[in-house]
Amino acid sequence: MIGVSVKNFSVAFGNTKILENINFDVKQGEIVTILGPSGCGKSTILRSIASLHEDYDGDIFINDHCLINNGKKECHKDIGYIFQDYALFPHLNVKQNIEFALYNLKSNQKQKRVDKLLKQFDLVEHRNKQIHELSGGQQQRVSIARVLAYEPKVLLLDEPFSNLDTILRNKTKIWLKKLIKELNLSAILVTHDQKEALSMSDRIAIINNKRVEQFGTPQELYTKPKSLYVANFLNKINVLPNLLLESLNIKISSENVGIIPIGKVEVSNAISTIKAAILDVSFCGDYYELNISLKEYENMEMTVQVKSMQALENKKECYLNLNNEDIKIVRKNI
């Protein structure tokens, strides 16, 4: 069943169009990520779904219920919104924050639900603490518990991990994904972090130039990007010179480009037809990244990866090998 459906959705601020004809849907139990650069309109989409922004064209459906009724836009109570800065009430303690939205429950029902959430979110020992006495991760758990207290069917997550350190972020991602699946929620995650989008999502909508450029599973977008923009957004790639493609018997039209992920370029000191000068070497932990230039192709620069520098130590040059099956042809623009 569809949880959220966004249809022909457009937004303008004054004379400036921000989003144009956006379409996507989120099924129950599904996490859809809206991915795009800063300022492309991701939060505006979330805010509109939560009825915090109402000046838009198009339709938004929550569980088949349109947010516009008789020309009036309505707020939907099934929506939980988790803000980037958690938006907790600083004058209330943890328990009071969680029970805030439960004013219409009887006292014993309220108590039961809050106790369950405190346990579920590992916050029992912090129940009487003020918000400033909690770590970032604990504050984030309170913000999610507060939203889940009123049992929403749709969860909107606006950069929910951005204030957490790497270790806590990875733990929280796994925990939150499991929770969304267990509760069968429809979740929309907003991020500009590609890795986060790939690992968290069932489907991803990539926004470019006001529109959804591609909408599909992480695997589809990663292995079959439609455009150079999508490929660049999800992976580190090199655009190959046309002359080089021709030498590999790959023909492309003027609307397309040939690309290869940086990890798929074989680099060695064994002589081959593609000679490159090494301009820079960066140590990246498990591998090295080399910035190289291709003399025979107008000194075009590329980035490549090597596991070890042993064979290339003190070398100023190297040679590349490209396999045709690793080269993808994508559109320059959509």
Ligand SMILES: Nc1ncnc2c1ncn2[C@@H]1O[C@H](COP(=O)(O)OP(=O)(O)OP(=O)(O)O)[C@@H](O)[C@H]1O
């Ligand atoms: N109330 C407003 N009035 C005028 N312009 C606005 C308003 N809200 C947002 N904008 C503009 O709309 C554009 C989209 O903003 P939005 O916050 O949706 O982007 P975003 O993709 O979520 O960005 P970020 O990743 O930086 O949070 C931006 O250029 C922003 O300046």
